[in-house]
Amino acid sequence: MTKKENFLKGLIKENPIFVFLLGMCPALAVTSTFETALGMGILVIFVLTGSNFVVSLVRKYIPHEIRTPSYIVIIATFVTIVEMITEAYTYDLYIALGIFIPLIVVNCLILGRAESFASKNKVIDSVIDGIGMALGFTIALITIGVLRELLATGTIQYGVYLPFFVEEPISLIKLFPKKFGLTMFSLPPGAFIALGIILAISQFRKVRNAEKKAKEKKAFIEQKKKEALERKRQAKMQKAGDNK
Amino acid sequence: MSLTVFFTAIVSAMLINNVILMQFLGICPFLGVSKKSKSAIGMSGAVLFVMVIASFVTYTLYDLVLYEYNIPYISTIAFILVIASLVQFVEMVMKRYSQSLYKSLGIYLPLITTNCAILGVSEANITAIWGESVPYLDGVFQAVSTSIGTGLGFGLVIFAFSSIREKLEANNVPKAWKGVPVSLVVAGIMSLAFFGLTGII
Numbered sequence: 001m002t003k004k005e006n007f008l009k010g011l012i013k014e015n016p017i018f019v020f021l022l023g024m025c026p027a028l029a030v031t032s033t034f035e036t037a038l039g040m041g042i043l044v045i046f047v048l049t050g051s052n053f054v055v056s057l058v059r060k061y062i063p064h065e066i067r068t069p070s071y072i073v074i075i076a077t078f079v080t081i082v083e084m085i086t087e088a089y090t091y092d093l094y095i096a097l098g099i100f101i102p103l104i105v106v107n108c109l110i111l112g113r114a115e116s117f118a119s120k121n122k123v124i125d126s127v128i129d130g131i132g133m134a135l136g137f138t139i140a141l142i143t144i145g146v147l148r149e150l151l152a153t154g155t156i157q158y159g160v161y162l163p164f165f166v167e168e169p170i171s172l173i174k175l176f177p178k179k180f181g182l183t184m185f186s187l188p189p190g191a192f193i194a195l196g197i198i199l200a201i202s203q204f205r206k207v208r209n210a211e212k213k214a215k216e217k218k219a220f221i222e223q224k225k226k227e228a229l230e231r232k233r234q235a236k237m238q239k240a241g242d243n244k
Numbered sequence: 245m246s247l248t249v250f251f252t253a254i255v256s257a258m259l260i261n262n263v264i265l266m267q268f269l270g271i272c273p274f275l276g277v278s279k280k281s282k283s284a285i286g287m288s289g290a291v292l293f294v295m296v297i298a299s300f301v302t303y304t305l306y307d308l309v310l311y312e313y314n315i316p317y318i319s320t321i322a323f324i325l326v327i328a329s330l331v332q333f334v335e336m337v338m339k340r341y342s343q344s345l346y347k348s349l350g351i352y353l354p355l356i357t358t359n360c361a362i363l364g365v366s367e368a369n370i371t372a373i374w375g376e377s378v379p380y381l382d383g384v385f386q387a388v389s390t391s392i393g394t395g396l397g398f399g400l401v402i403f404a405f406s407s408i409r410e411k412l413e414a415n416n417v418p419k420a421w422k423g424v425p426v427s428l429v430v431a432g433i434m435s436l437a438f439f440g441l442t443g444i445i
Contacts, residue, residue: 003328004390020426024272025268025269028268028271039338068328068357069328069329070330072325072357073321076321076324080317083320084317099364099367099368102319102320103269103363103367105324106324106357106363108358170310173366184436187439188268188435188439188440189432189433190432191268191432191434192428192431192432192435193289193428193429196425196428196429196431197425199424199425199428200420200421200426201420203420203422203423206382207420227442237264
């Protein structure tokens, strides 16, 4: 696997949320708006890259029996750092994400990458893998967040929780006025339904591709069968001709 | 320490702020072990058991050690370590003293360390109850009541959901919706139903 493949695999092909269903709690809980989803994604990028780096660095010194507790301590250290930074610089985001910042520790995605990739690979590969996987996670969160915020309010706001690059909140996209929005999608029931719709779309693509492949395979086999039959018949005719 | 506090905490944690449908904690076991209602019951029993012990231990740890020695910022690391070793400890005790309990709950115990409901309830207890600066005994009582309610709510929802899923298996669902997508929509409808309970206290 080249470095580029290693980086790109997390984005679509092995997307942690849409394909492996890892880290579903934040995917449902913090995606009521685009901005909280983006904020959570940035935190996860930092934590996953850092933890993959350190786990890969010390992978030869950790005894096999106590590896899981050691990984958890490493991850928890990074989460604590992130929590303090968020509280200091973006307090609104800290309040909005609330309990889900410390809960990054038990996100299956991060422990899963430490266990299945970083503990077996070199430092640089592990860092690339961490960035790629976390970017895939962020993309998935943003997809859900954009869908939910658009359906609920009709606009995509930026600058409420992440006050960077803008003086005051601006709306990035404006589809329809707020009074036509489906408020349900900003509430918990909407989270389940929105994620269900997105997963159904991705499953639809998978099913269609599989059907297409099966059809092609079937056609190919038919073709081969026909050719073999044809050959058999010709041989038979030739044999009959020789006998004469 | 009164019965009113106990029942208020239980009802509000079990029905109003349901741990799965309202707070989105413990979604992994909710989707993972809810294919059969038998395994759902086993999982929720194990979660209730560990959750009560964990919230008692973490609350005590925070109040009597971390705050006392002025290191509350280390709470996440301390809590996850305590929970992980607690799960291991419970597993060992169970194996030694109660084989039947171990057989029914044992296989779910290792999964609980990374169940965010346990750590989530411990952290929420600190912000919600400890933040009110109540005396230690009252606080612990409230934390344990909340965790009992949360565990019961977890069991209630995961059992109902697994029963629905067993019925869904037999139905003819479109291929694209089969499996997790349709389950998520079912969960959304259940969450809508729980929204109706919002004002009962």
